[in-house]
Amino acid sequence: EAALAPRFLQQAAQFCNYVLSSTWPKTLPDGRALSGRALCTLLHSYVEAINSGRLPCLEGAAAVMVANENAAAVAAALEAYARGMRGLPLPTEPAQLSAAHGEHLREALVVFQRRSFRDRDQEHQRRLMEQISTEYSHLQEENDAASRRHCKALLAELARALDTSLARGAYAQRGGYRAYEAERQRLLEGYRQAEGKGPKAEEVLDEFLAERRAEAEAVLKADNALSEAEKQLEDQKQQAQLLEQQQKATAERERQLEALLEDERSSYAQNLQALEAKMRAEAESAQRELDRAVEAKLREQRELLQRGFSERAALMEQELAALRQEKRNHNAQGLAANVLDTVRAACDLASVVKLSKLAKSRGTAV
Structure with a gap:
């Protein structure tokens, strides 16, 4: 740079400042601004079509770019969720697992919203939610398996003294049952x-x-x-204890099923909230683009009038009228229709997931 002429450097700096201060970001026809990565992908697809001898098509290149960007957004968001959940030690209590799921789901949605691009019909966000739901189900299964292994190992350790006494025949004598029951109660208390x-x-x-x-x-x-009467009474106590434990196990399963359904409700509430926020931002961006288009046409019309091209300026009224009508339609219908579609899609998907989980837990099929 030191070898370049100072005047050249001055002019180059002025040109760069002009570009940065006076040009708008590159956008697609719907007004969505392109990121640097998206623009590179778009240009690569367009130039590749030219080099291969095909007829270049901006819409086709844009479709490829959008698909690639959204697929990458899904992968990045899923990785963010999985990375956060992998740090959780297993087994863990269902409430802790649920809290971690909610936290890392929010992080994943933020990652997706930042990177996704023109996700029409929310196809990729629904795909992300399905994959996160599957990942969460797998993690719950792993947690269940880890819990079973841990609990069985704990009971085996606590029952070691009881098993040793049984092997020695310590309970095969008068008063043996009282000693056996006392040791068993210590085992249960420790567990x-x-x-x-x-x-x-x-x-x-x-x-x-x-x-x-x-x-x-x-x-x-x-x-x-x-x-015999005492033995019958003790036998009834054992049966009552078994029945009580069966009821506790059933209540445990029911609580976990309800917590699972609550997780799904919470997940899809977050999903819907993120969708609405994103669509509002996109609607505002499109509105700004329409405002800029109208302003540019008005500026062009004024310049034509100043230069004496009144007929051409009059012809532009049709273009301006069309843009104004598009603005009115956008304000009145665009966001409301999109939000309604989103609510319906999110609720439908949530219902399918809930029914599938409920059927799986009860051993039935939907």
Whole structure:
């Protein structure tokens, strides 16, 4: 740069300042401004068509650019969601998993909205929401599996003393059932006090008690210190305990199902909110572009009148009238119709997902 003439540098700086201060951003016919990346993609497609001998078409190149940009936006948003959720240790409680899902869903939607481009009919945003829903379902399955493994390992550790005593025959004597029951209650107390068991805590405990039902009955029958009436009473207590645990496991599943449906409601409320915000921004951008177009036509008309081309200036009235009508139509119909379509699409998709999850949890098909 030091070798260049100062006058040349001055003129170059003036030219750059003029370009930066006087030119509008490159836009598509609908008024949507192009980012640098989108413009490069558009130019590449257009030039590639010329080099290959095909007839270049701006609309075709724009369609390719839009598809590429939106596909990249979906991938980037999904990666942002997955990256955030991967940091969550498993097993975790359903409430913590749900909170993380909501937080990282919002982050993913922000990433998508910033990068997506003219996503007409919200096709790519719906695709993103479907993929996030699938990712969240997989994570819930992994959390359930991790919870089952953890709870089974915890019960096995807590039952070690009980199993050792059983192997030694410590309970196969008078008063053995009382000692067995006391040790079993210590096991249950230790299990309930343990933290970090995850969503399958009650279900795994229900299975554990059911599996060891025969063992408890055998110890009870072998205890000669108890009368038949006492044995019958203890047997009824065991049955009541099993029934209570079954009810806890059922209640746990029902709470998780309701939480799952609430997650879906929250997810699609966020999705709808993001869609409305984006469409309002796009509508405002289109409105500004129409305002600029009208102003440019008015300026051109004034210049024609000043130069004495009154007939040509009069002909421009038709173009101005068309632009003004387009502005009125845009203000009256554009956003309302788009929002209505968005609400319908989001609600339809939410209903499908909810029904699918509900059917899966109950073992039925939609």
